[in-house]
Amino acid sequence: MNWKTGAATAAMAILAFTGSAAAEGELNIFNWGDYTNPELIKKFEAAHNVKVTVTDYDSNDTALAKVRAGGHGFDIVVPSANYVPIWVKEGLLLEARPDQMENFKNVDERWVNVHWDEGRHYTVPWQWGLSGIGVNSKVYGGDINTSAIFLDPPAELVGKINVEPEMTDVLFATIKYFGGEWCTEDKELLKKVRDKLVEAKPKWLAMDYSVTEKLPAGDYAAVYYWNGAILRSRIKNPDIKFGYPKEGYPIFMDSVAILKDAKNPENAKLFMNFIMDPENAALISAFAKYSNGIKGSDAFLPADMKDAPELTVPAEFEKAGQFLTTCSPETSALYTRIWTDINK
Amino acid sequence: MATAAETARQGETETIRRRWLLSAPALIIIFVAAVGPLFVMLAYSFMARGDYGDVKFGQFSLDGWFSVFFQRDVFDDTVTLAEAHLSILWRSLRLSLITTVLTVILGFPTAYFIATRPRHTREIWVFLVTIPFWTNLLIRTFAMQQVIRNEGVINTLLRALGIIDQPLQIMYTDWAILFGMVYVYLPLMVLPLYASMEKLDFRLIEAGYDLYAGRLSVLWRIVIPLVKPGVIAGSILVFIPSLGAYVIPRVLGGGKNLMLGNLIEMQFGSGRNWPLGAAISITLMVLVMVALLFYVRNASKSGAQHG
Numbered sequence: 001m002n003w004k005t006g007a008a009t010a011a012m013a014i015l016a017f018t019g020s021a022a023a024e025g026e027l028n029i030f031n032w033g034d035y036t037n038p039e040l041i042k043k044f045e046a047a048h049n050v051k052v053t054v055t056d057y058d059s060n061d062t063a064l065a066k067v068r069a070g071g072h073g074f075d076i077v078v079p080s081a082n083y084v085p086i087w088v089k090e091g092l093l094l095e096a097r098p099d100q101m102e103n104f105k106n107v108d109e110r111w112v113n114v115h116w117d118e119g120r121h122y123t124v125p126w127q128w129g130l131s132g133i134g135v136n137s138k139v140y141g142g143d144i145n146t147s148a149i150f151l152d153p154p155a156e157l158v159g160k161i162n163v164e165p166e167m168t169d170v171l172f173a174t175i176k177y178f179g180g181e182w183c184t185e186d187k188e189l190l191k192k193v194r195d196k197l198v199e200a201k202p203k204w205l206a207m208d209y210s211v212t213e214k215l216p217a218g219d220y221a222a223v224y225y226w227n228g229a230i231l232r233s234r235i236k237n238p239d240i241k242f243g244y245p246k247e248g249y250p251i252f253m254d255s256v257a258i259l260k261d262a263k264n265p266e267n268a269k270l271f272m273n274f275i276m277d278p279e280n281a282a283l284i285s286a287f288a289k290y291s292n293g294i295k296g297s298d299a300f301l302p303a304d305m306k307d308a309p310e311l312t313v314p315a316e317f318e319k320a321g322q323f324l325t326t327c328s329p330e331t332s333a334l335y336t337r338i339w340t341d342i343n344k
Numbered sequence: 345m346a347t348a349a350e351t352a353r354q355g356e357t358e359t360i361r362r363r364w365l366l367s368a369p370a371l372i373i374i375f376v377a378a379v380g381p382l383f384v385m386l387a388y389s390f391m392a393r394g395d396y397g398d399v400k401f402g403q404f405s406l407d408g409w410f411s412v413f414f415q416r417d418v419f420d421d422t423v424t425l426a427e428a429h430l431s432i433l434w435r436s437l438r439l440s441l442i443t444t445v446l447t448v449i450l451g452f453p454t455a456y457f458i459a460t461r462p463r464h465t466r467e468i469w470v471f472l473v474t475i476p477f478w479t480n481l482l483i484r485t486f487a488m489q490q491v492i493r494n495e496g497v498i499n500t501l502l503r504a505l506g507i508i509d510q511p512l513q514i515m516y517t518d519w520a521i522l523f524g525m526v527y528v529y530l531p532l533m534v535l536p537l538y539a540s541m542e543k544l545d546f547r548l549i550e551a552g553y554d555l556y557a558g559r560l561s562v563l564w565r566i567v568i569p570l571v572k573p574g575v576i577a578g579s580i581l582v583f584i585p586s587l588g589a590y591v592i593p594r595v596l597g598g599g600k601n602l603m604l605g606n607l608i609e610m611q612f613g614s615g616r617n618w619p620l621g622a623a624i625s626i627t628l629m630v631l632v633m634v635a636l637l638f639y640v641r642n643a644s645k646s647g648a649q650h651g
Contacts, residue, residue, distance in 0.1 A: 064396055064397060065612060065613055065616075068397055068398055086396055165599055167614060190418075190419070204600065205600075206516045206599060206600055207598065207600050218511075219493050219495065333395070336616060337418045338418055340615055341418060341428075343615075
């Protein structure tokens with residue numbers, strides 16, 4: 001290739017790039033990995049003639065760190081409930097007033113006046129679920145409705161357990177295991193929590209994601225993980241059973257928010273309104289298998305989600321579930337230190 | 345009138361100036377892109393940590409550096425040596441050293457084999473060694489998961505052959521990390537080894553045999569001293585990236601068997617302790633520099649002996 005053709009190719013490449021960028025609107029979504037239905041994105045792109053890019057993150061802290069660092073180029077982020085107040089306090093979110101949007105009437109009353117966003121001035125429900133136990137019943141046949149599965153694992157499961165690497169969920173279950181309350185500062189109890197986790201960790205195989213692939217394949221025999229992912233595992237491998245930790249389990253909701261420095265805030269608002277439509281909300285759930293917070297979306301859900309044991313909490317375990325709240329910065333700092341102690 | 349010596353000196357300064365000018369673009373890039381960020385890191389390591397990551401600008405604090413080596417108990421505030429960091433450091437050093445030794449053991453015969461082929465076929469062999477570089481490291485690491493996981497190639501094969509009845513747990517162990525690093529860094533050892541073996545004068549080996557040296561003696565006293573620069577270059581190329589490995593321990597170690605790279609990443613992510621992360625990064629760099637100095641001094645010594 002001589003320099004002339006080289007230059008011509010480069011010029012064409014530049015043209016092609018700028019051409020596509022200028023064609024229509026854009027929307028950059030920053031969301032948890034393996035969480036966004038490509039069909040939903042395609043439908044939104046077609047409906048509003050917007051090019052959507054989805055980028056993954058793997059934890060609330062990663063997302064927060066990246067956006068705080070600046071220069072990220074994202075419009076939308078999907079933080080968990082207990083992190084939303086931090087995002088708001090740090091001045092990272094746009095007050096998009098989704099409560100005044102056309103489709104807001106579809107949001108289930110249960111999810112309107114929520115503690116992290118009273119009256120929904122910033123965020124729109126994406127999905128909600130809980131952390132529970134998934135066990136391969138071929139490996140272990142005992143009681144799985146307990147956090148002991150990963151905190152005091154039975155011999156059959158030692159060395160085959162995967163625990164989600166999300167600090168708040170793991171600490172919540174362990175604090176509840178010792179009868180404490182979330183956000184407690186009781187040092188004696190927290191010491192027990194730390195010692196138990198330090199003792200239990202060598203009995204785990206990993207603290208990783210990709211459960212939907214490795215649990216059904218037999219790489220993990222048990223997990224402490226989010227219910228939707230365990231449902232997806234069970235669809236692939238019917239031996240996977242779901243347990244609700246009777247000592248206490250955390251409930252989460254991830255909500256869609258618009259970043260203050262978004263470059264495409266109007267498209268982001270369109271997206272907010274779009275996902276509050278029952279049919280579209282059902283698309284979100286159909287992929288990641290968690291419940292959404294939109295009334296009337298049940299009618300559009302795929303058959304394998306209706307009456308799924310992972311999504312239908314039995315009456316006896318309903319009380320054990322509790323919403324993760326944001327603890328004070330001091331308590332959070334204490335918890336982070338415990339978590340770092342465990343993760344070393 | 346200028347004397348001959350003066351003209352010569354003038355010519356010399358002229359050459360020196362031209363050399364500096366010619367190397368300026370590279371030097372500027374190195375200073376702006378590499379040395380500059382290092383100073384940012386150094387500054388960050390001496391600041392107080394922010395509540396949700398980041399640092400508090402202008403607030404001087406030694407906490408970051410303190411936590412590299414010591415830890416304060418969460419509950420009774422007693423100060424002890426940060427054994428967690430030390431054990432991660434030790435794991436990194438140990439795995440990197442073993443990786444270096446293994447790649448030498450595997451790479452040496454490979455390079456020797458290539459160097460002793462006829463000239464026109466050598467290129468093909470070298471070309472074959474570089475093929476893995478065509479694929480992204482991340483993809484190769486995930487592909488390796490498929491080989492070593494419980495339902496993967498190795499375990500399926502061993503079970504089909506009846507050698508084992510329970511799958512071997514290779515995934516998520518230090519073995520998996522070691523396996524991955526040896527595989528990924530082996531070409532970086534083979535290539536410099538081959539480069540110095542290619543220059544090896546094989547008549548010296550013949551001369552050795554003529555003087556009744558055994559095979560081992562020829563290897564130890566002729567081949568190895570002559571290709572030592574290649575071994576040193578290869579070891580540097582393997583040891584340093586191994587020490588800072590991030591992707592391989594993350595993907596094959598399951599996020600539980602941390603190496604220094606992962607420890608640093610954790611401080612900038614969920615650990616929310618940027619000063620500590622910066623301090624550990626600088627510690628790692630100092631370690632690498634000490635190792636390099638050690639290698640270089642060794643190399644120049646042996647060069648003087650054999651040159």
